[in-house]
Structure formats: structure tokens, C-alpha cells
Amino acid sequence: MTDSSRLNRLDLNLLVALDALLTERSVTRAAERLHLTQPALSASLSRLRAHFNDPILARRGNTLELTPFAVRLLDHVTTALEAARRVFDSQATWTPTESTREFSVYGSDYGFATIGTVVSRLAAERSPGVRFRFMLHTPQVVEDASSRLRSADAMLIPHGFLSDLPYIDAWRDDWFGLVADENEDVGDELTMDNLAALPFVMTYASRNAFTSVGRQVQQLGIEPRVDVVVESFLSLPHFVQGTNRIGLIQGALVPFARQLGGTRVMRLPFPATSIVNALWWHPVHSRDPEHAWMRDLFAEAGRIVEYDIHAHAP
Known part of the structure; x- marks a missing residue:
């Protein structure tokens, strides 16, 4: 059977029902969300179970839980519904002022x-x-x-x-160093010795999430001693204030750091690759x-x- 013939046999309203069931994990709540009767949604669940050959919702004690297969469907269903919405929201003519x-x-x-x-x-x-x-x-x-x-x-x-x-x-954008006003270990200029000796605040420091400047420091032969990892660039200055830590900040965020106060923005002691x-x-x-x-x-x-x-x- 071809993919198109399989699709022709399906009622795409089942996709809406499936999304509600996966989200609510309850036939009753899913029916209320879709303004349907519970028997109507139960019928849709039966058709979905037959199509996928999977219970979708399985009873455990007094509650219903998603089956492992249903958990795998979560992102696919969200993506499919959003794609369908975009198709039917599209307009032959579009005017920005009226959008x-x-x-x-x-x-x-x-x-x-x-x-x-x-x-x-x-x-x-x-x-x-x-x-x-x-x-x-x-x-x-x-x-x-x-x-x-x-x-x-x-x-x-x-x-x-x-x-x-x-x-x-x-x-x-370019990278700059950030140190506390009272950090006596750093003089008028940030040095390579400072980078080697002082602790760092790093953003997104992991194998799959990192900044180019953090990697560049390592490539220069300095393994940063990381005190704090924060998954927020705007929060970084808070973890530099009142400490001897070094932070690495983008030029576009320099005004935010200055407005917050308590830190000095400094040029790096090496030519950092622009972002x-x-x-x-x-x-x-x-x-x-x-x-x-x-x-x-x-x-x-x-x-x-x-x-x-x-x-x-x-």
C-alpha cells in the first residue's frame, strides 16, 4: 500500500484527538478540551489503537499513563499539527499591516x-x-x-x-572579559597569566554546548578553572560581582553589564575570533x-x- 493511499484512509481529525490524548493523558479531560463527548473521543482512541497496534494510554493503578510508543509520538504530533496549521493559515495575498x-x-x-x-x-x-x-x-x-x-x-x-x-x-559581535571592580588580581589590563590563574564563570560549558571564545582559550593551552556554569548570558555578570572570577561577555551585552554595575569590561589578551x-x-x-x-x-x-x-x- 502506498503512503498516499494509507493517508487517504485516515481521518486527519484523529491527529487532533491524538494530540489532546497525549497532552491530557485522560479521555475525559481530552474530550472536554475538544468540546466532544467522552464516547466520541473513546471511539477515536479505539481507531488510533487499531491503527498503531498500541494502547496509547495504559492503566496503571487508578491512573492512565502513556505507553513508551505514545511518548515517542509526542514531538511528531506537535510538529505535524503545527505544519497543518501553517498550511491552512497561509494566504494567497499577504499584507504585513493586516497580518x-x-x-x-x-x-x-x-x-x-x-x-x-x-x-x-x-x-x-x-x-x-x-x-x-x-x-x-x-x-x-x-x-x-x-x-x-x-x-x-x-x-x-x-x-x-x-x-x-x-x-x-x-x-x-566580539568577546570581552568581565571582572569585578574590586578584583585586585587584575590590573588595568587582563593578562594571559590572569586567565591561567583565576577561576571562570562559563556559559553553556559542555561537550555539545559551548562558546567559541571558551574553546579558543583551551586552544591557547589554558584549561579554564570553572567555578560556575550558567545557561544564561544575561546572568553572567551577577556571578562575577564581588568575586575574583573572570567572565567572557559579548560586546552587545556590555551596556547591560555597565548598567548593572560592580564589574569592569576589559579587552582580552588575545585576538578572540568574532561571533x-x-x-x-x-x-x-x-x-x-x-x-x-x-x-x-x-x-x-x-x-x-x-x-x-x-x-x-x-
């Missing part, structure tokens, strides 16, 4: 606090009905980017983590005029961010 589309973008708090704020401001001025949902990525999301980006619009992440996906370079931040998306979105409009917005916002970086550089 009510929500764009979903993965990224870090660094990306959201910099280009994300500029994008949202530009969109509010030109297309007041457009919304943005900025979602923090995780190492797992990045590893599964090709699949995740079928249902999300884009991911903000520097080069070096993704490949084989379309992208635009959004803005270039090239990019906006990545799945090829399925490439010909979408709304998506193209969003990409142009990020490109414009990136130029604004890069200008501000040079204006505030130490």
Missing part, C-alpha cells in the same frame, strides 16, 4: 535581549498585529534543529552549530512571503545591533 501571524524563534537570552528586542520594536511600528514568540533553545533543541524548525520559524545561533540549513548572517550570529530556518519556509518579511526584519535589526555594538565598545 496577525505569530512567528516563533528559538535562541538564547543574548539573542533575545539584543536583536530580538529590536525586531519586536520594528514589527510593532509596521505590523501591529504581528506577534513574536521567543523560545529558549537547549542543547537537545539545537541537536534536533532540522526537525524542530519544521514547526518553528527560525533559530538564532552563531555559526558552528548548524549546517545544511538556509540562513542569513544577522550581526557580528557571526545567524538566523537559520527550514527550507520548507523559504518561499513563504511572510517568512521572507520576517527575515528582512531580522537583517535590518542586525544592522542596528551591530552599529550599537561599535558605539558602546570599550
Whole structure:
């Protein structure tokens, strides 16, 4: 039997029922969510069980739990529903000023606090009905980017983590050192000896999640002594204040660190490789005029961010 003939035999409303059952893990609650009677949803569950040859929901004591197979379906169902929604939300003609589309973008708090704020401001001025949902990525999301980006619009992440996906370079940034005002171990300049002797605050320091400058320090023959690992660039200055630690911060975040106070921003004692931040998306979105409009917005916002970086550089 061909894939198309298998699909023709299915009622795609079952996908909606399956999503509710997987989310609620209860026939009663799923029926309430979909405004259906419990017998109607029970009938849908029976058809799903027959199709997959799996119970989907299995009773354990007084509760129902997802079967291992159903757990595997969770992400696939979410992606499929989002893709279907996009198909039926598409418009033959689209006017930004009249759009009510929500764009979903993965990224870090660094990306959201910099280009994300500029994008949202530009969109509010030109297309007041457009919304943005900025979602923090995780190492797992990045590893599964090709699949995740079928249902999300884009991911903000520097080069070096993704490949084989379309992208635009959004803005270039540089790295700086951050030390506490009262850190007497560091003089007017940050030295290689400081890097070798003092503890670090690192962001995303793991095998699959890291910063280019952290790797570069290691390549220079210095194995950083890491006191703290924090998965937030904006939180890093808090872990430097009042300590003898060294933090590594992007130029676009220098104004945030200065506003917080209690730290000194310093040039690094080696030529750190610049960060090239990019906006990545799945090829399925490439010909979408709304998506193209969003990409142009990020490109414009990136130029604004890069200008501000040079204006505030130490």
C-alpha cells in the first residue's frame, strides 16, 4: 500500500484527538478540551489503537499513563499539527499591516535581549498585529534543529552549530572579559597569566554546548578553572560581582553589564575570533512571503545591533 493511499484512509481529525490524548493523558479531560463527548473521543482512541497496534494510554493503578510508543509520538504530533496549521493559515495575498501571524524563534537570552528586542520594536511600528514568540533553545533543541524548525520559524545561533540549513548572517559581535571592580588580581589590563590563574564563570560549558571564545582559550593551552556554569548570558555578570572570577561577555551585552554595575569590561589578551550570529530556518519556509518579511526584519535589526555594538565598545 502506498503512503498516499494509507493517508487517504485516515481521518486527519484523529491527529487532533491524538494530540489532546497525549497532552491530557485522560479521555475525559481530552474530550472536554475538544468540546466532544467522552464516547466520541473513546471511539477515536479505539481507531488510533487499531491503527498503531498500541494502547496509547495504559492503566496503571487508578491512573492512565502513556505507553513508551505514545511518548515517542509526542514531538511528531506537535510538529505535524503545527505544519497543518501553517498550511491552512497561509494566504494567497499577504499584507504585513493586516497580518496577525505569530512567528516563533528559538535562541538564547543574548539573542533575545539584543536583536530580538529590536525586531519586536520594528514589527510593532509596521505590523501591529504581528506577534513574536521567543523560545529558549537547549542543547537537545539545537541537536534536533532540522526537525524542530519544521514547526518553528527560525533559530538564532552563531555559526558552528548548524549546517545544511538556509540562513542569513544577522550581526557580528566580539568577546570581552568581565571582572569585578574590586578584583585586585587584575590590573588595568587582563593578562594571559590572569586567565591561567583565576577561576571562570562559563556559559553553556559542555561537550555539545559551548562558546567559541571558551574553546579558543583551551586552544591557547589554558584549561579554564570553572567555578560556575550558567545557561544564561544575561546572568553572567551577577556571578562575577564581588568575586575574583573572570567572565567572557559579548560586546552587545556590555551596556547591560555597565548598567548593572560592580564589574569592569576589559579587552582580552588575545585576538578572540568574532561571533557571526545567524538566523537559520527550514527550507520548507523559504518561499513563504511572510517568512521572507520576517527575515528582512531580522537583517535590518542586525544592522542596528551591530552599529550599537561599535558605539558602546570599550
